[in-house]
Amino acid sequence: MMNxxxxxxxxxxxxxxxxxxxxxxxxxxxxxxxxVLGLLRFDGKVHEMNDTTLFRRRRLKAGQSALCMGQPxxxxxxxxxxxxxxxxxxVDGAEHVLAFPMKGDLLGFDGVCKNKYLSEVTALTDCDLIxxxxxxxxxxxxxxxxxxxxxxxxxxxxxxxxxxxxxxxxSAKSEARVARFLRIQSERFNAMGYSPNxxxxxxxxxxxxxxxxxxxxxxxxxxxxxxxxGIIAVERRxxxxxxxxxxxxxxx
Amino acid sequence: MMNxxxxxxxxxxxxxxxxxxxxxxxxxxxxxxxxVLGLLRFDGKVHEMNDTTLFRRRRLKAGQSALCMGQPxxxxxxxxxxxxxxxxxxVDGAEHVLAFPMKGDLLGFDGVCKNKYLSEVTALTDCDLIxxxxxxxxxxxxxxxxxxxxxxxxxxxxxxxxxxxxxxxxSAKSEARVARFLRIQSERFNAMGYSPNxxxxxxxxxxxxxxxxxxxxxxxxxxxxxxxxGIIAVERRxxxxxxxxxxxxxxx
DNA sequence: CGCATGCTTGACTGAACTCAAAGTCCGTGG
DNA sequence: CCACGGACTTTGAGTTCAGTCAAGCATGCG
Numbered sequence: 001m002m003n004x005x006x007x008x009x010x011x012x013x014x015x016x017x018x019x020x021x022x023x024x025x026x027x028x029x030x031x032x033x034x035x036v037l038g039l040l041r042f043d044g045k046v047h048e049m050n051d052t053t054l055f056r057r058r059r060l061k062a063g064q065s066a067l068c069m070g071q072p073x074x075x076x077x078x079x080x081x082x083x084x085x086x087x088x089x090x091v092d093g094a095e096h097v098l099a100f101p102m103k104g105d106l107l108g109f110d111g112v113c114k115n116k117y118l119s120e121v122t123a124l125t126d127c128d129l130i131x132x133x134x135x136x137x138x139x140x141x142x143x144x145x146x147x148x149x150x151x152x153x154x155x156x157x158x159x160x161x162x163x164x165x166x167x168x169x170x171s172a173k174s175e176a177r178v179a180r181f182l183r184i185q186s187e188r189f190n191a192m193g194y195s196p197n198x199x200x201x202x203x204x205x206x207x208x209x210x211x212x213x214x215x216x217x218x219x220x221x222x223x224x225x226x227x228x229x230g231i232i233a234v235e236r237r238x239x240x241x242x243x244x245x246x247x248x249x250x251x252x
Numbered sequence: 253m254m255n256x257x258x259x260x261x262x263x264x265x266x267x268x269x270x271x272x273x274x275x276x277x278x279x280x281x282x283x284x285x286x287x288v289l290g291l292l293r294f295d296g297k298v299h300e301m302n303d304t305t306l307f308r309r310r311r312l313k314a315g316q317s318a319l320c321m322g323q324p325x326x327x328x329x330x331x332x333x334x335x336x337x338x339x340x341x342x343v344d345g346a347e348h349v350l351a352f353p354m355k356g357d358l359l360g361f362d363g364v365c366k367n368k369y370l371s372e373v374t375a376l377t378d379c380d381l382i383x384x385x386x387x388x389x390x391x392x393x394x395x396x397x398x399x400x401x402x403x404x405x406x407x408x409x410x411x412x413x414x415x416x417x418x419x420x421x422x423s424a425k426s427e428a429r430v431a432r433f434l435r436i437q438s439e440r441f442n443a444m445g446y447s448p449n450x451x452x453x454x455x456x457x458x459x460x461x462x463x464x465x466x467x468x469x470x471x472x473x474x475x476x477x478x479x480x481x482g483i484i485a486v487e488r489r490x491x492x493x494x495x496x497x498x499x500x501x502x503x504x
Numbered sequence: 505c506g507c508a509t510g511c512t513t514g515a516c517t518g519a520a521c522t523c524a525a526a527g528t529c530c531g532t533g534g
Numbered sequence: 535c536c537a538c539g540g541a542c543t544t545t546g547a548g549t550t551c552a553g554t555c556a557a558g559c560a561t562g563c564g
Contacts (some may be wrong), residue, residue, distance in 0.1 A: 088419055092504040096419045110415060112408035119415065138401075147391075152404045156364035159411055163362060163371065164417045165347045167340055170465045172521090174552065205511065213422045213465075215553060218514055236511070236560085252344040258540070424553090426520065456542065467521060472544055488529080 001167040029057040031080065031130045033147070038137040039078055039104045039130070039152050041191070053136070053147065058129045066107065066129065073111035076134040076151055079103050082127030087120050087210075097211040099165055099176035100124070100203055103192045109155045124202040169213045171251065178222035179250040182232065186241055197244075226250070232246045281309040283332065283382045285399070290354045291330055291382070292406050293443070303401065305388070310381045318359065318373040318381065325363035328403055329384040331355050334379030336455035339462075340371050349463040351417055352376070352455055355444045361407045376454040421465045423503065430474035431463045431502040434484065438493055449496075453489040478502070 033053045054186055057080065066077065066084060079101050086098045086107070098119060101107055107129070111117040136147050168184065170175045190196035201208070205216040205223075214217070226232045231247050233240040241247060285305045309332065312318055318329065318336060331353050338350045338359070350371060353359055359381070363369040388399050420436065423429045442448035453460075457468040457475075464471070476483045483499050485492040493499060 044385050088415060090419070090504075096422050097419060098415060108409050109408060113405060115413050118412055148404075152400075152407070153365060155404070155407060155411070156361060159407070159414070160365050160370055162411070162414060162418070163340060163350060166350060166414070166421075167342070169418075169421060170348050170462075204509090210422075216510090217512085217554085218369075218552060221552090226514075252346075446539080457544095458542085469522085469545085470520060473520095476544075 004060060030054040031057055036078055036130055036132070039080060040106070040150065040157075041104060042150055044149070044153055046241075052082070055130045055132055055136075058131055060123040060126075060127040060129065061174075062125050064123045066123060066127070067111075067117045067119070069117060069120050071111075071117050073108070073115045073117060073134060074128055075131050075135075076109060076137070076154075077107040077129040078154075079105050079107065079130050080128040080130050082125045083237045084122060084127060085122045085124055085203060086205060087122070088118070089120065095210065097165065097207050099162065100211070102188060102202075102208075105161075106151075106154045106158050109151075109158055124207075165211075169211070174212075174218045175222045175225060176251050177214065178208075178219055179226065179231075179247050180237065181208065181212055182226075182241065183244070183247055183251065186244070187240075198240045201239060283309055288330055288382060288384070289402065290301060291332060292358070292402065292409075293356060294402055294405060296401070296405055307377075307382045307384055307388075310383055311380065312375040312379040314375055314377050316375050318375060318379070319363075319369045319371070321370060321372050323363075323369050325360070325367045325369060325386060327383050327387075328361060328406075329359040329381040329383050329391070330406075331357050331359065332336050332380040333381050335376045336379060337374045337376055337459060339374070347462065349459050351414065351500040352459075352463070354454075356412075358403075358410050359405045361410055364407075376459075417463075421463070426464070426466045426470045427474040427477060428461070428503050429466065430471055431478065431483075431499050433460065433464055434478075434491065434493065435496070435499055435503070436498070437491075446452060448493070450490075450492045453491060 002222065020246065031054070033055075058066075058077070060082070069089065081103060084101045084107070086101060088096050089097060090096065099105075101121070107121055108117060110119055132151060137151055138148070164184070168177065168180055171180060185201065186196040186201065189199045203211075205219045209216040209219045223232070224232045226247070227234050229246070231241075231243050231250065233242060283306070285307075288307065310318075310329070312334070321341065326422065333355060336353045336359070338353060340348050341352060342348065351357075353373070359373055360369060362371055382400065384403060389403055390400070416436070420432055423432060437451065437453065438448040441451045456473045461468040461471045474484045475484070477485050478499070481498070483493075483495050483502065485494060
């Protein structure tokens with residue numbers, strides 16, 4: 001088990017030396033249904049425990065693209081390790097950051113409807129994903145399967161997160177948005193089993209700003225302001241939250 | 253069939269006289285699986301056409317609440333007629349408008365995950381909903397059923413819409429947001445079989461502004477500006493789009 | 505070392521918010 | 535019937551917050 005006080009090692013953004021690139025790519029690894037249920041923190045009922053199914057794992061290096069807009073839908077992915085960024089690119093070329101999926105989050109669910117992915121997913125750190133192939137989800141021959149049910153439960157959860165993120169970008173003041181963003185990040189790290197009071201942000205100021213609909217300078221200024229008030233201590237991407245209550249008060 | 257040129261009668265916002273309130277409430281109506289598929293514009297495959305299942309209809313008057321935050325999840329709803337507003341209320345009392353569901357849209361999908369609804373849904377006009385009970389979605393005894401598959405297909409579609417809405421509130425200038433909002437409304441009316449060039453908005457300026465994260469005054473000013481430029485003609489909630497190309501150019 | 509990327513901070517500007525007033529439409533009650 | 539009140543909308547004037555532009559620093563990499 002990982003030390004709760006420490007920051008997840010893969011969440012540091014410097015891409016490590018490529019000593020073992022080839023080894024990684026040929027090193028096939030698998031995850032079972034139970035592991036996926038655990039990662040997703042699924043709390044529903046499973047009818048017959050399906051321990052025979054194995055899912056292929058997929059590794060990504062920081063900066064690599066996991067999914068691209070327009071690609072045909074071939075399955076869902078669960079993040080096993082690392083941090084990513086989902087975004088949509090407009091016709092005019094402007095990028096919009098939708099979310100920052102991390103351990104236990106689901107990717108690719110926007111591809112079910114039109115049978116192709118509608119957003120881009122980029123790895124911010126080295127990542128380890130578990131793929132749930134489309135074939136396992138929609139096999140018409142099978143009976144009502146637990147995998148499908150689990151997947152849809154997880155999709156519903158992602159909707160809820162997305163709605164919160166949407167609401168996130170609607171506070172009146174920019175500093176309040178940044179404060180709320182930090183609180184939510186803290187809660188997510190906590191849910192993943194890491195420390196909620198000390199963590200390393202995997203994304204740039206620019207990505208945060210894009211996600212919150214403010215400029216990167218505004219994000220930087222908000223961080224500095226919260227630091228000067230003694231609410232947080234921030235040094236580049238290292239964040240410590242000194243007073244969660246003060247941070248929460250700052251949101252309104 | 254409704255005249256394509258005309259505005260849907262239920263989309264006018266004045267609550268009609270209550271001549272037949274009691275009649276409506278005792279007048280039980282039902283919809284079949286085929287009608288729901290048609291409303292949702294489902295284009296996937298259905299294994300065995302399920303024409304025996306009947307869904308109960310639910311009618312609402314303008315201003316009534318369809319779903320409330322915190323209520324236990326009891327099913328999904330498909331809009332058969334009318335327009336609604338989904339919103340989330342923050343701890344500080346601020347409301348945030350997420351979407352304006354209309355004919356063919358799905359409601360209540362955010363309740364699957366935690367087994368309770370997480371957003372409020374209010375009728376903007378008189379509405380006619382079709383309820384798909386939770387029991388029909390998750391009956392463990394049944395085989396893999398088409399209803400469940402259809403529901404999840406529709407949920408995925410709603411995610412896509414929501415992502416677009418999220419992106420909608422991230423244009424640089426407020427007038428561009430309003431222009432994009434109008435284009436999207438136009439496309440939705442078109443998809444529903446109504447005229448894309450002439451329609452009646454079911455929501456207030458305040459609701460539009462809340463959805464786009466601008467003030468109601470800014471929405472009003474943007475409407476006036478687009479009117480003065482000859483791109484649209486707006487009179488209170490009646491909107492005519494005079495040049496769709498110019499409107500689209502205005503978005504960037 | 506030089507370069508690229510990311511972060512911070514400052515000064516200035518302008519777009520959108522706030523406050524305010526007036527007009528429109530509607531339903532209701534005198 | 536008309537007057538009134540309430541909800542919605544429009545428009546104006548002043549202010550403030552966040553965007554833009556710019557400079558400088560830190561870090562990591564080739």
